[in-house]
Amino acid sequence: MRITPLLGGVYTASITFQDNEEKFIWWTVEVRTDSPKPEATIDMRAVIRKATSAEISLSNPLNEPITFEVFY
Numbered sequence: 907m908r909i910t911p912l913l914g915g916v917y918t919a920s921i922t923f924q925d926n927e928e929k930f931i932w933w934t935v936e937v938r939t940d941s942p943k944p945e946a947t948i949d950m951r952a953v954i955r956k957a958t959s960a961e962i963s964l965s966n967p968l969n970e971p972i973t974f975e976v977f978y
Contacts, residue, residue: 914941 917939922932952958966972 914939 915938917937919935919937920932921935922930924930948960948962950958950960964974
C-alpha cells in the first residue's frame with residue numbers, strides 16, 4: 907500500500923484479509939502527515955493598485971491526468 911498525501915492531516919484506512927474458510931482479520935491504519943515543503947518560492951512586489959505577474963512552468967511526470975493547485 908502506498909499513501910501519497912498532498913495535504914497534511916490525518917488519514918485512516920483499513921486492510922482486510924480473508925482466508926479460504928472465510929475467516930477475516932483486519933488492521934486499522936492511521937497516517938499523520940504534514941503538508942510537503944515547497945520546492946521553490948517566488949517573491950513578488952507590486953506598487954499599490956498596480957498589477958504584477960509571474961510566469962511559472964508546470965509539467966506532469968505521471969501517465970494520468972492531475973490537477974495543480976496554486977496558493978498565493
